[in-house]
Amino acid sequence: MNWGGWKEFLAMGGYALYVWGAYGVTLVFLCAEVILLKRRRRSALEHVTRYHARNAVQPHEAAP
Amino acid sequence: MTGAGVNAKGAAMPRQAEGIRWFKYSSPQTFYPLAGKLIPWFATLAAALCVAGVYIGFFVAPTDAQQGEAYRIIFIHVPAAWMSMFLYVVMAFWAGVGLVMNTRLSSMLASSLAPTGALFTFLALWTGSFWGKPTWGTWWVWDARLTSELILLFLYFGFMALQAAIDDPRRADRAGAILALVGVINVPIIYYSVQWWNTLHQGASVSLTKSPSMAKAMLLGMLIMALAFWMYSIAAVLARVRSVILERERHTEWAAEEGARAG
Numbered sequence: 001m002n003w004g005g006w007k008e009f010l011a012m013g014g015y016a017l018y019v020w021g022a023y024g025v026t027l028v029f030l031c032a033e034v035i036l037l038k039r040r041r042r043s044a045l046e047h048v049t050r051y052h053a054r055n056a057v058q059p060h061e062a063a064p
Numbered sequence: 065m066t067g068a069g070v071n072a073k074g075a076a077m078p079r080q081a082e083g084i085r086w087f088k089y090s091s092p093q094t095f096y097p098l099a100g101k102l103i104p105w106f107a108t109l110a111a112a113l114c115v116a117g118v119y120i121g122f123f124v125a126p127t128d129a130q131q132g133e134a135y136r137i138i139f140i141h142v143p144a145a146w147m148s149m150f151l152y153v154v155m156a157f158w159a160g161v162g163l164v165m166n167t168r169l170s171s172m173l174a175s176s177l178a179p180t181g182a183l184f185t186f187l188a189l190w191t192g193s194f195w196g197k198p199t200w201g202t203w204w205v206w207d208a209r210l211t212s213e214l215i216l217l218f219l220y221f222g223f224m225a226l227q228a229a230i231d232d233p234r235r236a237d238r239a240g241a242i243l244a245l246v247g248v249i250n251v252p253i254i255y256y257s258v259q260w261w262n263t264l265h266q267g268a269s270v271s272l273t274k275s276p277s278m279a280k281a282m283l284l285g286m287l288i289m290a291l292a293f294w295m296y297s298i299a300a301v302l303a304r305v306r307s308v309i310l311e312r313e314r315h316t317e318w319a320a321e322e323g324a325r326a327g
Binding site: 030 | 122123125126127132133134136137140141144179180183186187190191194195197198296300303304306307310311314315319320322323324326327
């Protein structure tokens with residue numbers, strides 16, 4: 001164990017800005033990618049559904 | 065000839081089918097559900113390894129004698145830098161396979177690898193910058209290692225921008241593949257830059273030929289974080305390639321069924 005308590009842990013021996021700046025941004029970007037991936041999946045599924053709804057041939061409309 | 069050859073027509077069919085099974089998952093339609101099944105496993109592994117790696121990094125690994133606590137950035141910086149180069153090589157490989165073999169899924173994989181690769185390249189640069197400031201006294205320096213890593217980021221951006229600019233997906237695949245393959249030359253340049261040039265960036269602490277020049281707990285934490293990032297990348301790329309498959313196969317019957325099932 002390296003730390004005497006929470007305060008000491010957060011202070012990172014005076015390097016708090018650098019250590020937490022590096023870890024924080026990494027965490028934010030990884031979470032952001034996960035959120036973007038979920039969004040992209042949702043929109044891909046919506047596009048598929050919309051494409052087939054639009055292109056579904058209605059029997060009474062098909063005749064010229 | 066005896067045995068299998070005798071009842072020719074009937075027996076030949078299943079054998080041929082067995083041979084084909086190898087390529088079964090090279091079709092987007094069959095790869096899509098497989099990827100869906102694999103994602104939770106890789107995501108869980110990534111999360112568990114990340115917790116273990118961060119725990120070792122902060123609570124087991126000792127304070128560094130020279131750098132104090134600032135060195136703890138190593139547990140994300142080095143794995144991110146490894147992933148940035150590794151993902152590029154994998155991306156170029158699949159782009160090349162797609163170019164030569166004309167397999168669409170390979171090209172879709174290459175396109176799906178690019179954003180995650182770019183993310184880790186950015187993180188390697190960012191965490192490196194936050195490590196450089198307290199240890200070198202500067203956020204950035206135009207030395208060979210940092211510059212070639214920045215070029216890697218631009219290669220990823222260039223690949224994505226080029227593919228986004230071409231409407232026809234197969235043409236976009238081919239153009240992207242050529243860019244990706246030409247850019248591979250940058251990866252050994254990044255790796256060996258600290259040997260070839262006089263850089264501010266230090267040499268490798270871990271290499272295949274020498275025993276590592278760091279404490280065991282530090283090395284262990286770093287390797288576990290590298291595995292965590294690796295598993296994360298697989299999960300993220302599989303998730304992205306599923307969306308790419310749906311986007312490109314939207315006209316198919318199975319995609320319509322998937323849209324109705326999951327949408």
